[in-house]
Every structure is written in structure tokens, then in C-alpha cells.
Amino acid sequence: MNQSNQDISYSIAELAKEFDITTRTIRFYEDKHLLKPARRGQQRVYSRADRTRLKLVLRGKRLGWPLDDIREMIHMYDAPGGEEKQLRVMIDKIKTSRETLLRQQEDITLALSEFDDIQLRCETQLSSLQISNLTGT
Amino acid sequence: MNQSNQDISYSIAELAKEFDITTRTIRFYEDKHLLKPARRGQQRVYSRADRTRLKLVLRGKRLGWPLDDIREMIHMYDAPGGEEKQLRVMIDKIKTSRETLLRQQEDITLALSEFDDIQLRCETQLSSLQISNLTGT
DNA sequence: CTTGACGTTTACGTTAACGTCAACTTATGC
DNA sequence: GCATAAGTTGACGTTAACGTAAACGTCAAG
Known part of the structure; x- marks a missing residue:
């Protein structure tokens, strides 16, 4: 199977800007195991999959779910x-x-x-x- | 106009039981000006209108609204x-x-x-x- | 008349979800 | 090559939404 990955990646600031949240928030979500971005050295590198997960998190938030519930949901999704x-x-x-x-x-x-x-x-x-x-x- | 009020009233414990919340919560909502029950002496007496307001509050909660927003909503409702x-x-x-x-x-x-x-x-x-x-x- | 059951206020504790520094390292433009 | 912009890890602060406990009033039933 020829996987035509365009291996798009995002910096933390790009995601923060796109979704109008702070970088602090994104790191906080990582602490809570909602995201697990790759690292290039120390710095976080977000794949398109990571971006999708973040979108899922934000949707959960809009529906009023606590982060713990959101994490469960996400893990169900990829398990x-x-x-x-x-x-x-x-x-x-x-x-x-x-x-x-x-x-x-x-x-x-x-x-x-x-x-x-x-x-x-x-x-x-x-x-x-x-x-x-x-x-x- | 013959107002056939059945003047139903509820105690704080009755409401708490009915909606599966604590009396503490109900009093807290009053502190936040979401409810304004009448008093018989010291004790709170809830009318059917109060009960309806409480239901509105709980619906707001289910939709993930903060209590401040819920209060605004309720006040819009009766203003x-x-x-x-x-x-x-x-x-x-x-x-x-x-x-x-x-x-x-x-x-x-x-x-x-x-x-x-x-x-x-x-x-x-x-x-x-x-x-x-x-x-x- | 006292014992619960229910109610009251006051006050401090707790958890979730970030905000806000501080102190430091890493990339980048000129 | 050096400022400066962006990123990193702590650590402590803050707000919302109650929980919990103390200390006290009240009223019907035995």
C-alpha cells in the first residue's frame, strides 16, 4: 500500500493560533495524556493525527465534557x-x-x-x- | 381573573431528592442568585415556579453552561x-x-x-x- | 421534655482547568 | 554573532462549583 503521507507537521504555536487557545493549554492537555506529540530534540512536533486529536478534545469541551471523559473517549477511538x-x-x-x-x-x-x-x-x-x-x- | 393556584410548595430536601442533588447545591444556587425561594420564618419554601427555575438551571448544566451564563439566561426569561x-x-x-x-x-x-x-x-x-x-x- | 429529623448560617477544604511568572535553552533573521 | 522570537520545564496562583464540618435553631412524636 502506497501511503502518500505528506507528513505535515505543526508547531505548538501554530496549533494554538489555529484553535485560539494558548500553548499552556496544549501542554496541559499533554500532561493529562490527551496528546502525545513527537519531539525534535526538546521541541514538540505535532502531526496531522495530533491535530485531529486536539480537534476532538475541543469538541468534547464544547459539549461540556470533563477532560477525563474526553481522554477515555479518545483512547476508545484508537483502541x-x-x-x-x-x-x-x-x-x-x-x-x-x-x-x-x-x-x-x-x-x-x-x-x-x-x-x-x-x-x-x-x-x-x-x-x-x-x-x-x-x-x- | 380567578387564579386557581394550587399553591404547591416544596421543601429544600424534596427538591434535592427529586433532582438528585444536595441541599448544599440548592443553597449555593441561591447564593449565586439563580433561585429566590420564599421564606416561612427562616426556612426556604419553594414554589412551583422555583422548581421550574431549578429545572432550567440543571438543563443549563447538562449543556455545559457556567452558572453565570445560566443566571443571565434565567433573568432574560422573566424580564x-x-x-x-x-x-x-x-x-x-x-x-x-x-x-x-x-x-x-x-x-x-x-x-x-x-x-x-x-x-x-x-x-x-x-x-x-x-x-x-x-x-x- | 427531650430526642431526632430537618433546617439555618458561616467558614474552610477540594478539584478541575487552566493562567502567570521565572529561569533557562534553542532557532532564526539580519 | 547577536538580539530576539519561540520553546521548555517547574512552581505557584486563580476561579468555578460545589463538599464538608461546626455550631446552632425548630418542631412534631414519644
Whole structure:
């Protein structure tokens, strides 16, 4: 198989800039075993895979997951095999995670419709102010 | 207008039990101005409206919002009027909140489909273990 | 009337997720 | 070749969101 790797790599500052986070944050994630970049001497060199993992981390953050959960998720992602018991545990974790996500979906739907409601009231209020401005406050 | 209030009320312990949180948490939310229960003497008495607000708080938490944001949201909810500038600010906040929620929806969709993927791989792996068990490890 | 069960305030402790130096090494442009 | 920009490892600080414990009030039941 001809793997046409373009072996793209990134510096820590490049990633920080791209995702609008600090280098401190990226190193912190490494401390927490969310990332494991290569090293050229002392310096960290991030592959495209590392960049993808970082994106996964940030997505987890946007969904409100704690870093520990995110780490588990990521490790599930690149751990295809294992013993039978391990696999069953993983499947179970996926199940509960999925339930959490579905719950979040419901919550979002509710919140969105309530926002519609609030916004409508705001706009109604606004236009009534507009009118009373015209007709003399 | 005949307001047929059933004036249901709850104790702090009842709410804590119902929502599986501690009384400490509920009092903490009050400190942060997320709740303002009535008092019978010293004791807190929660109305059905208070209970609804608490539910809103917990929904916000599930969506990963910080308590400060949740408080803003709640206050927007029961503040229909205000000055023109205030109203415009509110509408703008709603807009950005809505964008955040839509982003979360995308994230959830992605995460769910990746979970499908991981689970499939797990199950494939499981059944191949099953087979090698039958055919003699 | 006292013993729990439940409630209150006050205050300090804890954990997660970084921020903010400091002190130092390594690359890079001119 | 030298400033300066970028990177490194500690180490301590900070904020949010509660936990935990102390010290005390109150009220119904035995």
C-alpha cells in the first residue's frame, strides 16, 4: 500500500493560533495524556493525527465534557481491540455516552424553542417602543 | 381573573431528592442568585415556579453552561421589558447563544456517528473473538 | 421534655482547568 | 554573532462549583 503521507507537521504555536487557545493549554492537555506529540530534540512536533486529536478534545469541551471523559473517549477511538471483557465495557460506555448526547439534543431543542419565544417577546416589545416614540412618548 | 393556584410548595430536601442533588447545591444556587425561594420564618419554601427555575438551571448544566451564563439566561426569561438598548443587547445575546447551541448540535451529530463507528468495530472484534473461541483458541 | 429529623448560617477544604511568572535553552533573521 | 522570537520545564496562583464540618435553631412524636 502506497501511503502518500505528506507528513505535515505543526508547531505548538501554530496549533494554538489555529484553535485560539494558548500553548499552556496544549501542554496541559499533554500532561493529562490527551496528546502525545513527537519531539525534535526538546521541541514538540505535532502531526496531522495530533491535530485531529486536539480537534476532538475541543469538541468534547464544547459539549461540556470533563477532560477525563474526553481522554477515555479518545483512547476508545484508537483502541480497536482488547479482551472480551474490555470490549463489553467499552460498548457499555458508548451506550451511556450516547444517552447523554441524546439528552443533550433534547435540551438543545427545548432551549432553542424557548429562545424563539424570548426573542419574539423582545421584538414585540421593541416595536411597541418604536410606535410610542412616533406617536409622542 | 380567578387564579386557581394550587399553591404547591416544596421543601429544600424534596427538591434535592427529586433532582438528585444536595441541599448544599440548592443553597449555593441561591447564593449565586439563580433561585429566590420564599421564606416561612427562616426556612426556604419553594414554589412551583422555583422548581421550574431549578429545572432550567440543571438543563443549563447538562449543556455545559457556567452558572453565570445560566443566571443571565434565567433573568432574560422573566424580564420581558426594558429600555430599547437593553432589548437589543438581549436579542444579541440570544443570537450568540443560539449559535452556540447549533454548534453543539453539529458536534453531537458528529460524536454520535463516531460512536456508531467505534461500536461497530467493537462488535466486529467481539464476534471474531467468539469464533476463535469456538474453533479452539 | 427531650430526642431526632430537618433546617439555618458561616467558614474552610477540594478539584478541575487552566493562567502567570521565572529561569533557562534553542532557532532564526539580519 | 547577536538580539530576539519561540520553546521548555517547574512552581505557584486563580476561579468555578460545589463538599464538608461546626455550631446552632425548630418542631412534631414519644
